[in-house]
Amino acid sequence: MSQLVFVFGTLKEGFPNFATNKGARIAGDFMTVERYPLYLVGERFSPWLIDAAGEGERVIGQVFEVDDATLAAMDELERIAERDGYRRVMLDVEALDHVRRETFCAHAYIKPREQFALADARLGPLKEYAREHAALYRSRDPAAAESGLRSKQLLAQNVEFGNAGSLDTHGTGWFVGFSDWTRNPPAHLRHVPADELAAGLCVKWFSHPAGNPNGESKPLSEGRTMSILASPASEFRIEFSTSADFPPQDTLSHTLRRHGDFVIWGAGVFHRAFGVQPACILTVRWSSVEAPGPS
Known part of the structure; x- marks a missing residue:
């Protein structure tokens, strides 16, 4: 029997424990009707609602x-049977x-108030658990923490x-380029300084039928690549890893669903894609080189 689960932390799509989440995502983002405190807690920077x-x-x-x-696997991850679990x-x-x-009534994993001490909070209260927060997270399993470090990087x-x-x-529509607002720490992937040249520019427009592609691994990336969903709505999943065999603990996953959804990645990354639904994808690839100095 299927059930709905609201996830706000590491079980979100593209986040550290997403491999446990085998569910089908309902399109879009959701917000709790009530207000709740969300903190990063302890040395592991765990997200606690x-x-x-x-x-x-x-x-x-x-x-x-x-x-x-899947619900049972989530229960095990969140340790709901243990006294100090969710x-x-x-x-x-x-x-x-x-x-x-x-509006939905959904399962969610929260911490009892009596388990929380403000002195243990590292950050918060937060409105949303974002990628920069996930980069701080440390798995409870030391082996998983070590193997997942590359994913966090x-x-x-x-x-x-x-x-x-x-x-x-700033009302311009330019989201890649030399403007200051294209800077997004730490890598600034969408920022191209005005004095930097682009080499090997390639642009691809492709209408993928459902089932194409189907997870074929691509060569290690060079330069920067951006894929944008040009369709009104779809489901096109792209996975990233530093390993060509995509182990779950070292794999990031993101699905392009809405018109204008994009993903951009830098050099040294393996990727593969899954055309879950028909999708028109615009892909731009380039390498950056410094402009020559005055002769």
Whole structure:
């Protein structure tokens, strides 16, 4: 039997524990109807949603439809049977896209208030658990923490996700280029200094049928590559890894769903794509070289 789960932290798509989440994502982002405190806690910088309705912020996350096996795997990850683990409760969440006005009652993993001490908080309260927060996360399993380190480095340095229409471009629409607002730490992948030249520029426009591509690994990337969803709506998943065999603990995944969704990545990354639904993708690839100095 399928059930809905609201995830706000490491179980989100493209985040450190997403490999455990085998559910089907409901398109768009969602927000809790009530306000809750969301903190990064302890030496592991774990995201804790505290059971204190009415405090903190309305928290943004994702909703997945999961089967019983996936829900059980999430329960195990969140240690709900242990005294100091999370508790699975039902929360009301609503779509950020107010045109749809969808509201769901979904499972969510929260921490009892009595487990939380403000002195243990490293950051918060937060409205959303973002990529820069995930880069701080440390797995409970030392082996997983070590093997997942490269994924966190990718997350923080080599891959950026977003939507072109949602970025603050100061009313210009230019989201890649030399303007200051294209800087996005730490890698500034969308920033191209005015005195920097582009070499090997390639532009690809391709209408992918469903099932194409189907996970074929591509060569190690060079320069920078950006793929943008040109279709009104679709489901086109791209996975990234520093390993050609894409082990789950070292793989980042992101799905382009909305018109204007993009992903940009730098050099030294393996990637593969899955055309879950028909999708028109615009891909731009280039390498940066410094302009020659005065002769």
